[in-house]
Amino acid sequence: MNVLKSLNQRGQHNWIKIVCLAVGLATGIVLIGKAGFEQSWDKFFPTSDRIYVVCEDIIMDGEYKHYPQTAGAVAHGIKRYCPQVEAATRYTSFAWDMPIVTDDDKRVRTNYALVDSCFFDVFPFRILVGNPKKTLSQVDCCMIPRSLAEKLMGIENPLDLVGKKIYYNIRGGWALTVGGIYEDIPLNSKLHGMEVMVSMPTITRIMFDGRDNWVGNDRYESYVRLAKGIMPDDLKPQIEKMKRDNLPLDELKKAGVDLGFSVQPLVDYHTKDEGTRRMTWIVSILAAVLIGCAVMNYLLLVIGGISQRAKEMAVHQCYGAKARHIYQKVMTESIVHLLLSLTLAALLLFLFKDTIEELVGAPLIVLLLTGCNLWLIVSTCLVVLLITGLVPSWIYTHIPLAAAFKNYNHSHRIWKLLLLGLQFASATFLIILLIVVGRQYRMMVNDDPGYDYSTLGSLLVDGVSIEQRQLAMDELRKLSSVKGVTMSYANLTQHQSGDNILLPGDDREYMNIADLYYVGDGYFDVMEIPLVSGRTFTEQTDTLREVMVSRKFEERMKELAGWDQALGKQIICTSFQGPYTIVGVFEDTRIGSITNPDTRPSVCYYSRKPEQMHYILIRFQSMDGLEAANKLVKELVTDNPDISIVPYNQMVTELYTDAHRFRTTVMIGGLVALIIALIGLIGYLAGEIARRQKEIAIRKVNGARIADVLKLFHTDILRVALPAVMIGAIGAWYVARLWLEQFSEKTTLSPIILVGGALAVIIVILSVVCLGCYRVASSNPVNYLKTE
Numbered sequence: 001m002n003v004l005k006s007l008n009q010r011g012q013h014n015w016i017k018i019v020c021l022a023v024g025l026a027t028g029i030v031l032i033g034k035a036g037f038e039q040s041w042d043k044f045f046p047t048s049d050r051i052y053v054v055c056e057d058i059i060m061d062g063e064y065k066h067y068p069q070t071a072g073a074v075a076h077g078i079k080r081y082c083p084q085v086e087a088a089t090r091y092t093s094f095a096w097d098m099p100i101v102t103d104d105d106k107r108v109r110t111n112y113a114l115v116d117s118c119f120f121d122v123f124p125f126r127i128l129v130g131n132p133k134k135t136l137s138q139v140d141c142c143m144i145p146r147s148l149a150e151k152l153m154g155i156e157n158p159l160d161l162v163g164k165k166i167y168y169n170i171r172g173g174w175a176l177t178v179g180g181i182y183e184d185i186p187l188n189s190k191l192h193g194m195e196v197m198v199s200m201p202t203i204t205r206i207m208f209d210g211r212d213n214w215v216g217n218d219r220y221e222s223y224v225r226l227a228k229g230i231m232p233d234d235l236k237p238q239i240e241k242m243k244r245d246n247l248p249l250d251e252l253k254k255a256g257v258d259l260g261f262s263v264q265p266l267v268d269y270h271t272k273d274e275g276t277r278r279m280t281w282i283v284s285i286l287a288a289v290l291i292g293c294a295v296m297n298y299l300l301l302v303i304g305g306i307s308q309r310a311k312e313m314a315v316h317q318c319y320g321a322k323a324r325h326i327y328q329k330v331m332t333e334s335i336v337h338l339l340l341s342l343t344l345a346a347l348l349l350f351l352f353k354d355t356i357e358e359l360v361g362a363p364l365i366v367l368l369l370t371g372c373n374l375w376l377i378v379s380t381c382l383v384v385l386l387i388t389g390l391v392p393s394w395i396y397t398h399i400p401l402a403a404a405f406k407n408y409n410h411s412h413r414i415w416k417l418l419l420l421g422l423q424f425a426s427a428t429f430l431i432i433l434l435i436v437v438g439r440q441y442r443m444m445v446n447d448d449p450g451y452d453y454s455t456l457g458s459l460l461v462d463g464v465s466i467e468q469r470q471l472a473m474d475e476l477r478k479l480s481s482v483k484g485v486t487m488s489y490a491n492l493t494q495h496q497s498g499d500n501i502l503l504p505g506d507d508r509e510y511m512n513i514a515d516l517y518y519v520g521d522g523y524f525d526v527m528e529i530p531l532v533s534g535r536t537f538t539e540q541t542d543t544l545r546e547v548m549v550s551r552k553f554e555e556r557m558k559e560l561a562g563w564d565q566a567l568g569k570q571i572i573c574t575s576f577q578g579p580y581t582i583v584g585v586f587e588d589t590r591i592g593s594i595t596n597p598d599t600r601p602s603v604c605y606y607s608r609k610p611e612q613m614h615y616i617l618i619r620f621q622s623m624d625g626l627e628a629a630n631k632l633v634k635e636l637v638t639d640n641p642d643i644s645i646v647p648y649n650q651m652v653t654e655l656y657t658d659a660h661r662f663r664t665t666v667m668i669g670g671l672v673a674l675i676i677a678l679i680g681l682i683g684y685l686a687g688e689i690a691r692r693q694k695e696i697a698i699r700k701v702n703g704a705r706i707a708d709v710l711k712l713f714h715t716d717i718l719r720v721a722l723p724a725v726m727i728g729a730i731g732a733w734y735v736a737r738l739w740l741e742q743f744s745e746k747t748t749l750s751p752i753i754l755v756g757g758a759l760a761v762i763i764v765i766l767s768v769v770c771l772g773c774y775r776v777a778s779s780n781p782v783n784y785l786k787t788e
Helices: 002-008 014-038 074-081 146-153 200-206 232-246 249-254 266-271 274-304 306-318 323-351 353-360 364-369 373-397 401-405 413-446 466-477 523-527 551-560 623-636 648-655 657-701 706-740 751-778
Strands: 051-060 063-067 085-101 107-115 127-130 141-145 165-168 174-182 196-199 221-226 257-265 456-460 482-488 498-502 511-519 531-534 546-550 570-573 580-586 602-606 615-620
Touching (some): 014 657, 074 085, 074 232, 085 196, 107 146, 141 146, 146 174, 196 200, 266 274, 306 323, 323 373, 413 648, 456 648, 466 482, 466 623, 511 551, 546 570, 551 602, 657 706, 706 751
Antiparallel strands (some): 085 221, 498 511, 498 570, 531 580
16 A cells, blocks of 8 residues: 555656556567567467478579479378378469358458368368368368358358358359358468368369379469378488379479479478568567666666655664565565556557557457467566566665765766666667668659559459450540550569470470460550560460560570570460460569569460450559549449459558558657657656756856756766667667568668668757756756755
8 A cells, every 4th residue: 555655756756657667568568479479370280290381392404492382283192102191181272352242142352262171181270060071072162261151141140151052253153052161260370361162173163173283283282291200301202202103204304304392390381481580580679679668767767766765765774674675665666566557558558459450460369368478478577577676676775874864865877877878779779770661661662663553553353254344444445534454364463373484396494484474455555564675466466476575584595595685586385385486575574572572584475355364454644533433343344343443552552561560660669769768868867957956056156058057968968878879770770681681672771871860869869958957057046055
């Protein structure tokens, strides 16, 4: 009770200490949760340590490449050849963000994948109802997750969906029978996002059936579960035998390709990824900086008020209190302060729950409870308690009794300046990191990818009939706000399928390329992709077997095949039969994103058939015409009521959602650290002013001006601020460089940024010093001397 009463004690700044600690703990706990969440992926299965991803290892022209996808026959081939493998499965996605529709026309956008009947043998997700093995063995049957069933049938009776028909994209279209419902795949899983599991035998209805392929069509995600005690190296002899029995090794050798297979632990797939490790490390540093900043501020305020509390502790000792009693008293206060801080932190997390979940991309409760996060958070709080309790206790027990009763006024300036310096360094670190992250994000969303997307729109036409695709194109061209319309198979913001390049009469495979497949009339004009040489396709191209290649393709073939130029040369692409003649070379465009670019050379072919395309691309005069175009499309395309034209710049921005989240996280952390540091500075100044007010008065009596007094404090603060800011800037430069390594194109890490950021922090610090000291510097010295 006495501890609670002392919360409002004058000069102790207890509520400021509690609030700063709460803000630091709230942000630190979220970041600890995020770091722990990233390290918990795919570790929730009882057999997680025995599940492996099957990968392809390819050596072409001496260059080694590793792919996490295989041809269709590989997973079950390994199961057949390797008795150490207990189970194997494979799946391949075929539709993302497409509607699923019920008989009463309820529509929900979801993702589809073809999955074989052994899936739940490898991944033991809980089955709520149904027989997955039977369901995934029958054509046009599917399993769906509980959350999707609840959206379609309601929360009360989602399991009633079993046995009913649902439709792909449109009611009355392709029907699937729901054979079972499974528990949702957790967020921290490589498999998350795969929702409607369509039986693998259905593949013949929607795409090329490559289930028995050993080479090519390597679009399958393959997994195996090993028996206990078996290591990946134990499979090598059997995998080699499988290769000899099934792969066309002589043909591959002639083509200059060495194809192999290996398995990689599923639990390492995400956590050992270089980008994940780098991000986890940076987020952990941010958490440590923010919590450390709050703790240092707590200690600074304790030390600032120590002269006023020394007599209280001395009285306790005079009445028989030993050192352990002082420790007990201060530790009790620290426990109360920490509990109040945690309560306030919990309130902040509750109030800003939606913002936090948007920033970290996961529910708050998942962040707190996933893996060993709860223990990490509890351990962090215990460390905070020990520091905030033991350090003040040690100081109080080392104050001499006589000194305490003689108006103890030891300033502990070195300790205070050290703590203040650490806070300045932390704030500088985060502010400069924020500047770099902000510059990189702006560069990514405004960078030139090789085509102009500022007035470009994209319309996904999967599930739309050929007639309605053609009608939409014809009518869009008539709009005055539309500059041009074309079609394409590929979306340039995504990775593309790969194909190998051969030359007529030569078995060698020269390189693997990103195949853009088909483009329609005027594609290069609408996309505004510059032509390097030759010409673009004409309307008669589809009868002339022509192909266009990127500048990088031409340069690569000059190295590999000794070409002088690409125009007029013939090539064979493994997805297309017979040679095609190169008629044009286009400028390289970015495929994918800056964070995950597809750097391979690219090729494209011409087609006038809407059924071979996925996208209608619209070039607007300005994006003001988007609304009218969307209205027209919705009237014309009745096959898909959800259809809409998406601005290309929105698609580009969405590529960098993670960078945007990181920027916002650093911005919040930087502001929190700066505010805490400034509160610490204000507390330090209050103590120094109280301690030196008579000295200031005497200086003024002897002729010192206001500027001279302010200079006195500025000099003191700059002695600690300059080296601290320098250390913070160096730390920010190191971490920023580490963060930028994940991008193929980086903003310049100029010294001007470091100097500018550090200078901004110094200016803020000096401004606060001016505001804090101006009152005493401008006051009448008599007011401070009359009490002498």
